[in-house]
Amino acid sequence: MAKFTRDLGSYKILVIGAGPAGATAARIFADAGYEVDVFDQRPHVAGNCFDRYDEHGILVHAYGPHYFRTNSKELLDWLTQFTEWISGEYYVEAKIFERTVPLPISIATVEALHGKSYSEESFLEYLKKQRKFEENYVAQNAEEQCLQLVGSELYEKIFKNYTIKQWGHHPRDLRPEVTARIPLRINRDTRYPSETYQCLPKDGYTQMFQNILLHPNIHLHLSEKINSQDIHKMRTQYLFTMYSGAIDEFFDYTYGPLKYRSLKFNWKHFANTSFYQSRVQMNFPNEHEFTRCVEIKHVTKQSHSGTTICLEYSSEEGEPYYPMPLTKQEQLYQKYKLLADQESLKAEHPIYFLGRLAEYKYYNMDHIFLRSLNWSKEKLNTLGGK
Numbered sequence: 001m002a003k004f005t006r007d008l009g010s011y012k013i014l015v016i017g018a019g020p021a022g023a024t025a026a027r028i029f030a031d032a033g034y035e036v037d038v039f040d041q042r043p044h045v046a047g048n049c050f051d052r053y054d055e056h057g058i059l060v061h062a063y064g065p066h067y068f069r070t071n072s073k074e075l076l077d078w079l080t081q082f083t084e085w086i087s088g089e090y091y092v093e094a095k096i097f098e099r100t101v102p103l104p105i106s107i108a109t110v111e112a113l114h115g116k117s118y119s120e121e122s123f124l125e126y127l128k129k130q131r132k133f134e135e136n137y138v139a140q141n142a143e144e145q146c147l148q149l150v151g152s153e154l155y156e157k158i159f160k161n162y163t164i165k166q167w168g169h170h171p172r173d174l175r176p177e178v179t180a181r182i183p184l185r186i187n188r189d190t191r192y193p194s195e196t197y198q199c200l201p202k203d204g205y206t207q208m209f210q211n212i213l214l215h216p217n218i219h220l221h222l223s224e225k226i227n228s229q230d231i232h233k234m235r236t237q238y239l240f241t242m243y244s245g246a247i248d249e250f251f252d253y254t255y256g257p258l259k260y261r262s263l264k265f266n267w268k269h270f271a272n273t274s275f276y277q278s279r280v281q282m283n284f285p286n287e288h289e290f291t292r293c294v295e296i297k298h299v300t301k302q303s304h305s306g307t308t309i310c311l312e313y314s315s316e317e318g319e320p321y322y323p324m325p326l327t328k329q330e331q332l333y334q335k336y337k338l339l340a341d342q343e344s345l346k347a348e349h350p351i352y353f354l355g356r357l358a359e360y361k362y363y364n365m366d367h368i369f370l371r372s373l374n375w376s377k378e379k380l381n382t383l384g385g386k
């Protein structure tokens with residue numbers, strides 16, 4: 001077979017990380033006949049999408065709630081090879097003093113906040129009065145972005161304190177992208193995401209990732225951290241490396257560490273309680289130290305006599321979760337990116353950086369799945385097949 005007429009290294013690929021970025025690439029190359037070694041420092045697959053059964057038998061999302069949604073039929077079809085789906089009942093509410101309002105902002109939010117009904121016209125009129133900047137103004141920070149989109153009242157009551165708790169910074173010190181992702185609906189649609197497909201793997205994310213990685217050409221190594229020195233030693237055995245770990249760590253923090261926001265989770269179980277709260281997620285902008293309370297059983301639809309909730313506290317220390325939306329950090333990342341570009345342009349044994357840590361960017365998982373899917377397919381084309 002042609003496979004054995006060249007170096008073994010010509011057909012082996014190294015993948016660091018078994019999250020959405022790494023698992024997708026590994027599968028695409030394995031399906032095309034390449035041998036793929038996948039390493040993850042954690043004892044499990046699925047990256048931050050990892051879910052597990054807690055000691056009470058409740059399926060929980062270990063690194064914060066993960067709501068799968070996408071506009072891409074192509075991605076949905078690709079993932080459907082590895083899982084069946086249940087529909088995603090993603091509803092989020094915020095406790096605003098004595099009132100509970102649905103998010104994202106829609107006519108229903110303002111109705112719940114004011115205790116009276118609005119027509120589409122009166123809602124638009126309300127927004128017009130509240131807004132602080134013209135439509136064509138280019139917002140300079142998250143506060144301006146929010147005041148431009150939803151106006152003063154909603155900013156003050158719903159966004160301002162939540163943002164401060166979440167990021168440890170005032171919205172006026174944060175980049176406009178923080179609040180630019182927030183949808184505004186001129187209707188009463190209270191589903192949290194806006195994407196066409198909203199669903200959840202029927203047997204959980206971990207099972208779906210195990211199925212993606214179950215392939216005779218994929219060799220999975222868990223609980224193995226591979227640092228940059230290891231990669232430089234190993235790289236010559238591989239055609240190329242796909243790295244989805246932290247970019248600053250890879251370059252030994254040459255320009256200093258990139259800042260991340262982390263989370264602390266406080267889990268509580270309630271026996272003989274079907275549900276603790278009315279929706280999967282309740283946000284608390286103005287009270288408590290925690291930002292939100294998540295009861296994932298609402299979306300997993302697990303049948304169990306008890307329930308488990310998770311209180312989320314934002315933290316400066318801990319696992320890197322969210323890249324900090326600060327201009328200085330973006331500039332620092334760009335310096336690392338130049339080094340990463342040099343690695344990926346090497347003619348022999350290049351290293352490619354892909355994923356939320358490798359690109360220092362918050363992506364929803366569908367974006368990462370798709371980026372990895374498209375990148376891997378393009379890479380296969382340049383390899384010219386085997």
Ligand SMILES: Cc1cc2nc3c(=O)[nH]c(=O)nc-3n(C[C@H](O)[C@H](O)[C@H](O)COP(=O)(O)OP(=O)(O)OC[C@H]3O[C@@H](n4cnc5c(N)ncnc54)[C@H](O)[C@@H]3O)c2cc1C
Binds near residue numbers: 017040224365
């Ligand atoms: C709290 C929270 C909630 C979220 N909720 C949603 C949501 O509702 N919907 C949604 O679509 N997205 C959500 N996301 C985003 C989602 O988690 C990411 O888009 C996705 O996990 C990114 O995939 P990735 O492969 O780039 O990174 P990861 O999932 O982080 O995977 C990277 C893997 O690489 C491993 N690794 C890193 N460095 C090394 C090394 N040196 N050696 C070996 N292994 C290494 C890590 O252990 C990790 O397992 C959320 C993120 C967070 C933080």
